[in-house]
Amino acid sequence: MARTQPESDTRERILCAALKLFAEMGYAGACTKEIAREAGVAEVTLFRHFVSKDKLLEEVMSRFTFVSVMPQLLAEIAALPCEEALTTLAGRFIDYLVLRKDWVRIMQAEMQRAPAKLFTVYHAFLDDLLGGFVACFRQLQQRGCLGDFDLEQGARMFHGICFNYFNQEELQGRKNYKSTDRELVIREFVRIFLYGTCSRRSE
Amino acid sequence: MARTQPESDTRERILCAALKLFAEMGYAGACTKEIAREAGVAEVTLFRHFVSKDKLLEEVMSRFTFVSVMPQLLAEIAALPCEEALTTLAGRFIDYLVLRKDWVRIMQAEMQRAPAKLFTVYHAFLDDLLGGFVACFRQLQQRGCLGDFDLEQGARMFHGICFNYFNQEELQGRKNYKSTDRELVIREFVRIFLYGTCSRRSE
DNA sequence: TCGTGATGTAAGTAAGTACTTGCAATTATG
DNA sequence: CATAATTGCAAGTACTTACTTACATCACGA
Numbered sequence: 001m002a003r004t005q006p007e008s009d010t011r012e013r014i015l016c017a018a019l020k021l022f023a024e025m026g027y028a029g030a031c032t033k034e035i036a037r038e039a040g041v042a043e044v045t046l047f048r049h050f051v052s053k054d055k056l057l058e059e060v061m062s063r064f065t066f067v068s069v070m071p072q073l074l075a076e077i078a079a080l081p082c083e084e085a086l087t088t089l090a091g092r093f094i095d096y097l098v099l100r101k102d103w104v105r106i107m108q109a110e111m112q113r114a115p116a117k118l119f120t121v122y123h124a125f126l127d128d129l130l131g132g133f134v135a136c137f138r139q140l141q142q143r144g145c146l147g148d149f150d151l152e153q154g155a156r157m158f159h160g161i162c163f164n165y166f167n168q169e170e171l172q173g174r175k176n177y178k179s180t181d182r183e184l185v186i187r188e189f190v191r192i193f194l195y196g197t198c199s200r201r202s203e
Numbered sequence: 204m205a206r207t208q209p210e211s212d213t214r215e216r217i218l219c220a221a222l223k224l225f226a227e228m229g230y231a232g233a234c235t236k237e238i239a240r241e242a243g244v245a246e247v248t249l250f251r252h253f254v255s256k257d258k259l260l261e262e263v264m265s266r267f268t269f270v271s272v273m274p275q276l277l278a279e280i281a282a283l284p285c286e287e288a289l290t291t292l293a294g295r296f297i298d299y300l301v302l303r304k305d306w307v308r309i310m311q312a313e314m315q316r317a318p319a320k321l322f323t324v325y326h327a328f329l330d331d332l333l334g335g336f337v338a339c340f341r342q343l344q345q346r347g348c349l350g351d352f353d354l355e356q357g358a359r360m361f362h363g364i365c366f367n368y369f370n371q372e373e374l375q376g377r378k379n380y381k382s383t384d385r386e387l388v389i390r391e392f393v394r395i396f397l398y399g400t401c402s403r404r405s406e
Numbered sequence: 407t408c409g410t411g412a413t414g415t416a417a418g419t420a421a422g423t424a425c426t427t428g429c430a431a432t433t434a435t436g
Numbered sequence: 437c438a439t440a441a442t443t444g445c446a447a448g449t450a451c452t453t454a455c456t457t458a459c460a461t462c463a464c465g466a
Binding site for chain 2: 120127153154157171172173188191192
Binding site: 234235236246247249250255256 | 452453454455456457
């Protein structure tokens with residue numbers, strides 16, 4: 001049957017299904033028959049919208065590419081006391097990663113053998129994240145509530161802890177293996193980070 | 204031709220080839236013909252040694268399973284000054300991960316759809332790492348050169364930074380995208396960590 | 407010299423996968 | 437009402453993959 005929905009609805013459903021199954025089973029492990037089934041369409045319909053499976057992957061990664069959340073986070077923490085600003089930053093960043101879990105997972109799995117383009121997109125994504133943390137720390141320094149330290153290294157450290165938390169809990173399923181108190185983890189590392197960066201140049 | 208080498212040599216070569224290609228292409232993406240070619244054997248030989256492709260994966264993950272390096276690291280840092288102990292700990296831990304890069308990559312990719320056994324093995328591996336860091340920090344506390352802080356959270360923080368460094372530089376290929384001064388990264392995060400944990404209970 | 411163990415070559419089976427073609431059905435639109 | 441757009445169904449092609457069978461070859465030990 002036809003015209004029960006705009007063509008674009010069908011494309012969106014196929015893209016969402018592909019995102020999900022490429023993330024769960026990998027590119028090679030996700031067959032087009034399964035993707036079509038997950039999208040609720042016939043396999044032949046998938047090939048009416050996308051020239052090939054390779055093209056489908058390309059379009060999935062373009063369609064769901066990251067949009068920088070860092071400017072928004074910068075605005076969110078602007079009026080908060082320092083420690084609360086950092087805990088909020090960490091929490092919202094982890095939330096952002098959780099929303100993009102499938103994209104990140106596909107990127108990590110397929111980037112190696114994908115065209116150089118995906119590789120570059122992923123590392124631009126990481127650059128954006130690190131740059132965003134640098135901007136946040138600079139703002140906090142200017143308010144006088146962060147010490148004088150190497151912002152690049154501090155950003156890398158902060159990002160590393162958050163991303164690894166996300167990686168283990170969400171991508172590696174550690175939350176299904178052993179429960180973790182997310183608030184405690186964030187609170188403690190933020191405190192160590194604050195103390196560690198506040199007293200940096202005093203010697 | 205035959206008997207040019209012991210049977211066990213052939214098995215080892217197949218297991219090494221499988222480790223490499225499962226890591227590079229994923230389980231579904233690495234076909235048995237390619238694995239055999241990489242091992243320098245005929246495909247039929249692969250199936251003389253391993254009942255099936257699934258069994259091959261199981262044996263790869265058993266054969267190359269992690270051996271805890273944490274007791275050795277504990278011994279290594281025992282006689283070092285605190286800051287040097289922590290930088291050495293971080294460096295040696297990253298080296299250990301780099302050596303097991305293929306195993307970690309396969310685990311991260313295949314654990315989701317693999318039997319629960321792989322899932323448990325991987326998280327036991329993470330437990331071992333975290334426990335090892337806790338033991339190291341406790342030793343340093345007992346020597347009086349680390350502050351009084353939540354060892355579990357500190358271990359998670361320390362591990363997170365190192366593992367994420369490894370993940371990005373080695374697994375995600377960031378070292379091929381932008382060069383990173385590993386010594387600077389380690390030195391700076393250890394200093395922030397030291398300052399952060401030394402002044403924890405003083406308030 | 408012969409038997410054994412281990413592997414290679416060649417050819418194959420069964421199933422799965424990416425993708426295509428032809429025709430039918432339904433709905434929206436002019 | 438006719439047409440166009442979109443999708444489903446069915447059947448298919450070409451190729452790939454996991455795995456098997458039969459026979460040949462070679463090294464080694466008794």
